[in-house]
Amino acid sequence: MIEIRHLTKIYDDKIVLQNINLDINNGDFVVIMGPSGSGKSTFLSIISGLSRPTEGSVCYDDINISKLPESDVGKFRNSKIGFVFQKFNLMENLTVYENILPPVIIAEKKITKKDIFELLKRFEIDNLSDVKVKRLSGGEQQRVALARALVNDPELLIADEPTANLDYRLKNEVIDTFKKIHYQGKTIIVATHDRVFTEIEGARIINMINGKIAEMV
Amino acid sequence: MKIGKEFNIFLFSIKLLLKRKSSYYIFLILMVLVFFIASASFITASIKKELILTHEELPDIVIQRVIGGRQQYIPMDYIDKIVSIPGIKSILPRVWGYYYFDYSGVNFSIVGIDPLEPFYKKSLEENIKHIKTDDLIKRDDWMILGNGVRRLFSEIGYVDYAYFKKPNGEYIKLRRFDYLTQESAIFTNDIILISQNTARKLLGMDDDYVSDIVVNVYNKNEVVTIAAKIRDILKDARTVTKKDVLNSYQNVFNYKLGFFITLFGVLIFTMMVIVIDKLGGLSETEKLEIGVLKATGWTTSDVLRLKFYESSFLVLQAFIIGVLLAVIYVYILKAPIMMNIFSGYASLKTEYQLIFAVDFKTLFLIFIAIVPFYIAAIIIPTYRIATLDTYEVFK
Known part of the structure; x- marks a missing residue:
């Protein structure tokens, strides 16, 4: 369970997030909606430990990651959280397989090459393992980013605008993938403009405006 | 870790x-x-x-004769004039010069040696394995080649012998006797050792002249003083000490x-x-x-x-x-x-x-x-x- 309490983030005197309180249960599918600049991405970056809050706390069960030393946050993120970025943030000159490696290299648990290929197969990109990602289509790149996020089998998958750069067909593919991952018992938090996510059965919808939670469904 | x-x-x-x-x-x-x-x-x-x-092999003093700024051959009797200077350990007259090998457009150093002279005998024994210096005394038509000369000669087919032109245009045929080792190449690379008689013929030098005279002294602190005494006696001589060379x-x-x-x-x-x-x-x-x-x-x-x-x-x-x-x-x-x-x-x-x-x-x-x-x-x-x-x- 994730307990978010009094979360505030101020950048250069500008309040980006203001006193956010939220509980997310294991297995939840949380969809965060809201206009650009509403603080969705900042919120995701803080709950994933990529940024620190100005005030407040983010607790995973009893662990407050906002107070953990940087090295422990890294280890925590590596084992518990997978993150998919809007622009995928893949290393373009590396191959698909090499792009999956960063979380594996520093993982506490052993992940074999076979495990990685099984994952690539799940996302139907095993035949592209030796191809540089810059040669892939947007949809293929998105699947590589997803595979990288899931390779350490994290409990939580966070995605920032995962369908923003995709056409209609690919968008549906990605949504199906998220549904499958959720069906396997993972907790998913997605920040998006895409209303299609709100139609996912059982999804909790959170609307953010001006750094505050305006509505929770 | x-x-x-x-x-x-x-x-x-x-x-x-x-x-x-x-x-x-x-x-x-x-x-x-x-x-x-x-x-x-x-x-x-x-x-x-x-x-x-x-540096270790350089002589303490080299005496050259300079007239009008140009180096000349030195009369052998100059040795008699300086032999009595106290502190001199040895005096060695040298016959040497450059020979222009026009076929290849290259200058070689020709050094005439006396195989019986202790200095040359020792040098030959140090630089050529199993050398029999007695064989060199019997004849004059031999040559010992530095490594660079050896390579150049073999490139143009001069393996066992070579022809050299005297100042009067006549040719002398010299047979290869041996090679110098490759160590201390800087001064031996372009060298051809021949008998003093042959060297005189190739350099157009009379029997009572030499190219320069090398002097070694007992006390290295006295090199400058002895060089000054030599210049006092030999008015047209220039002395080059080991220190001058190093400078x-x-x-x-x-x-x-x-x-x-x-x-x-x-x-x-x-x-x-x-x-x-x-x-x-x-x-x-x-x-x-x-x-x-x-x-x-x-x-x-x-x-x-x-x-x-x-x-x-x-x-x-x-x-x-x-x-x-x-x-x-x-x-x-x-x-x-x-x-x-x-x-x-x-x-x-x-x-x-x-x-x-x-x-x-x-x-x-x-x-x-x-x-x-x-x-x-x-x-x-x-x-x-x-x-x-x-x-x-x-x-």
């Missing part, structure tokens, strides 16, 4: 390095710089070693040192440009890489170690390959072009064998000027980026 994890970080750092085009440019620049400086250092060290070896070498080296410092300046300047460029910030690709690593759970320490391996691998490879190429260039390819700048023997076309000598101090200096600076130039901006909020890095 787990070895398996560390090794994987190292392997991944190499992957990232090899996939970045800029790495190859930087590698090339660093390698070329190291190559030039190391080559210059090897040549200098080699010549220095050669001169140290040669002239020193002058040559001073100019070479200037050349070396210039090269080193170029190295420092280039390193500064690279360092300033890197300190100004990493490329967008490198920033993204650091952001991805952090986002997937890498700590700042993990990222710094990755960048340390990456930069060390690049700069050490550049250093090692640069030095190895310099070794090949200097000692195997004989340093074409650069050797002419350094040797000062360009007027004699015969090749000079560089003795293997490494100046570890200079190599260490090059290492210090490049390796830590480059690594620091990568690590410092990496630290700046890696300690930012990861989300900031992607913005």
Whole structure:
């Protein structure tokens, strides 16, 4: 369970997030909606430990990651959280397989090459393992980013605008993938403009405006 | 620190390095710089070693006869005039000169020797294995070749004998007797040892003249005094002491040192440009890489170690390959072009064998000027980026 309490983030005197309180249960599918600049991405970056809050706390069960030393946050993120970025943030000159490696290299648990290929197969990109990602289509790149996020089998998958750069067909593919991952018992938090996510059965919808939670469904 | 994890970080750092085009440019620049400086250092060290070896063999005083600024042959009776100067250990008249081999357009040094004379006998025995000096006394038509001459002669088919032209246009046929060893090549490379009689014929020198006279003394502190006494007695003589010779070498080296410092300046300047460029910030690709690593759970320490391996691998490879190429260039390819700048023997076309000598101090200096600076130039901006909020890095 994730307990978010009094979360505030101020950048250069500008309040980006203001006193956010939220509980997310294991297995939840949380969809965060809201206009650009509403603080969705900042919120995701803080709950994933990529940024620190100005005030407040983010607790995973009893662990407050906002107070953990940087090295422990890294280890925590590596084992518990997978993150998919809007622009995928893949290393373009590396191959698909090499792009999956960063979380594996520093993982506490052993992940074999076979495990990685099984994952690539799940996302139907095993035949592209030796191809540089810059040669892939947007949809293929998105699947590589997803595979990288899931390779350490994290409990939580966070995605920032995962369908923003995709056409209609690919968008549906990605949504199906998220549904499958959720069906396997993972907790998913997605920040998006895409209303299609709100139609996912059982999804909790959170609307953010001006750094505050305006509505929770 | 787990070895398996560390090794994987190292392997991944190499992957990232090899996939970045800029790495190859930087590698090339660093390698070329190291190559030039190391080559210059090897040549200098080699010549220095050669001169140290040669220095021990130099005579204390060489007497030359100079008239109107030009060197002339010296009458043999000059020896009688100086033999009674106290402190002189030995006096050796020398018959030698240059012979222009017009077929190849090359000057050789011709040295006429008396195999029975103790100095020459000792030198021959030191430089030629199993030599029988008695065989040399029986006839005059022999020659002993330096290594450069040997190579040049074999290229034009002069294997067992060669023809030499006297000043009157007649030819003398000389048979090859033996070769000199390759050690101390600087003065033996272009040399042809022949009998004194033959040398006189080729140089057009009368029997009662010699090229110069070599004097050795008992007390090395008295060299200057004895040289002055010689000049007092022989009014048209010039004396060249061992110290004078070394001073002239020193002058040559001073100019070479200037050349070396210039090269080193170029190295420092280039390193500064690279360092300033890197300190100004990493490329967008490198920033993204650091952001991805952090986002997937890498700590700042993990990222710094990755960048340390990456930069060390690049700069050490550049250093090692640069030095190895310099070794090949200097000692195997004989340093074409650069050797002419350094040797000062360009007027004699015969090749000079560089003795293997490494100046570890200079190599260490090059290492210090490049390796830590480059690594620091990568690590410092990496630290700046890696300690930012990861989300900031992607913005």
